[in-house]
Amino acid sequence: MEIFESDVVIIGGGPAGCTCALYTSRANLKTIILDKNPSVGALAITHQIANYPGVPVDISGEKLLDLMREQAIEYGTDYRRAQVFGIDVSGEWKTVYTPEGTFKGKSLVLASGAMGRPASFKGEADFLGRGVSYCATCDGAFYKGREVAVIGANKEAIEEANVLTKFASTVHWITSSDPKSDNEEAMELMQLSNVKHWSRTRLLEIAGDDMGVNNITVKNKQEEQPIKLALEGVFVYMSGSKPITDFVGDQIALKEDGGVIVDDFMSTNSEGVWAIGDIRNTPFKQAVVAASDGCIAAMSIDRYLNSRKNIRVDWIHS
Ligand SMILES: Cc1cc2nc3c(=O)[nH]c(=O)nc-3n(C[C@H](O)[C@H](O)[C@H](O)COP(=O)(O)OP(=O)(O)OC[C@H]3O[C@@H](n4cnc5c(N)ncnc54)[C@H](O)[C@@H]3O)c2cc1C
Known part of the structure; x- marks a missing residue:
């Protein structure tokens, strides 16, 4: 280097x-x-x-x-x-x-x-560095061909999700509110074939084992039951x-x-x-x-x- x-x-x-x-x-x-x-x-x-x-x-x-x-x-x-x-x-x-x-x-x-954030989700602090990351540029390559989630709707989340699309098989983009239709970067991100947008959805928990993260639990506003997603990386971008x-x-x-x-x-x-x-x-x-x-x-x-x-x-x- x-x-x-x-x-x-x-x-x-x-x-x-x-x-x-x-x-x-x-x-x-x-x-x-x-x-x-x-x-x-x-x-x-x-x-x-x-x-x-x-x-x-x-x-x-x-x-x-x-x-x-x-x-x-x-x-x-x-x-x-x-x-x-x-x-x-x-x-x-x-x-x-x-x-x-x-x-x-x-x-x-x-x-x-x-503008750092205190760990705000269940499991976030426990799995930091073992599946939880705040830097796609630094850690994205570890997730080649794997499923990851990006949490947050701000500009940083969108840019970092974009970076992850170059490595991950699927990027689950989880936002509690929908991005506005004039947000060009967000619209472009959602067009990508390996991005799955989970609209009006909150992250409830990050879970895993000794090897690191292996799933997250999310809850959509309109659904009764939370959903479990099997994945290995969680990139959190909430402001703080x-x-x-x-x-x-x-x-x-x-x-x-x-x-x-x-x-x-x-x-x-x-x-x-x-x-x-x-x-x-x-x-x-x-x-x-x-x-x-x-x-x-x-x-x-x-x-x-x-x-x-x-x-x-x-x-x-x-
Ligand atoms: C919503 C909001 C409104 C505000 N309104 C006003 C106002 O009206 N008037 C006023 O005077 N102040 C205002 N402030 C406060 C003001 O913006 C801050 O006090 C000021 O920006 C602090 O400057 P800084 O350089 O310390 O940090 P920042 O402006 O936060 O800059 C830090 C920089 O470090 C970079 N960085 C972070 N981590 C890393 C890393 N690991 N490696 C490399 N780079 C990194 C970031 O990308 C960023 O560019 C406001 C703040 C907020 C959040």
Whole structure:
């Protein structure tokens, strides 16, 4: 797998990550943003944002985010779509793992927001990593020729279901309400021969054995009895507001509420690692606050890297 090096690796391309990248790129630090999906973060799904200083009041969150991302890219940020599934912060170089490659940074910024969801279905937490997944790009290939279910009707669910159609024999798409007829992506998804849409249907339970998931129970609004579907993978995409730290493991100190602990410089307890924006689970989650966090972290990183100009690569042994 290819290894990419940079001064700053930022996980998440929301207002926090883009602002941090703007500042670090302008400070001549080689900066990479790894962003799962530019359409699913908290700002991206905000219909209208009327309180971000200096921009027209009728701008959509998605448009504002596009502007932020383009500005960072203009100053040299390397923006890549990639879902991070793991990090290693033990060495001087911080390592970030994605299906698209391994990224090594002299500094690492966690900016993945708080659109994570607490496990909300019976069996979801028990089978996480053993049939339950939140990332089709990462795990889809494991389900070649098998049956899977996608739970949820939002944009992320539709995109991920589409990815799964390339591998799975059948993708059971389970939505509690019907997608609107002008939702082109949803309509296209339903046309695919290996997609079975379960309209007005709720997931009741994910079940299995030591080998992992082997069935789910769903209930259609109009039917009396729940139905059991035999399948091996369940991809859950319900929105929520839990800090996204699943890729962190126990390497960074978190608060009881799941937010990352930082100091005044946005530094975490691990040297060389910063955390900004909603991932901190602050009481006031706002785009301008996330952007401000990004600025603080960037200036702190600049100072940190200037004092450590001679860090050498430690993963090439020749
Ligand atoms: C419905 C709604 C309305 C809102 N309205 C307003 C408002 O009017 N005004 C206001 O100021 N604020 C508003 N907010 C709050 C504001 O949007 C957030 O505070 C802000 O977007 C947080 O920025 P962030 O960069 O920390 O996270 P996000 O904007 O959530 O961005 C996080 C990014 O990280 C990416 N990511 C997540 N996991 C991974 C991973 N594993 N690998 C790679 N990338 C990953 C996501 O795809 C996303 O692009 C609203 C929020 C919501 C949900």
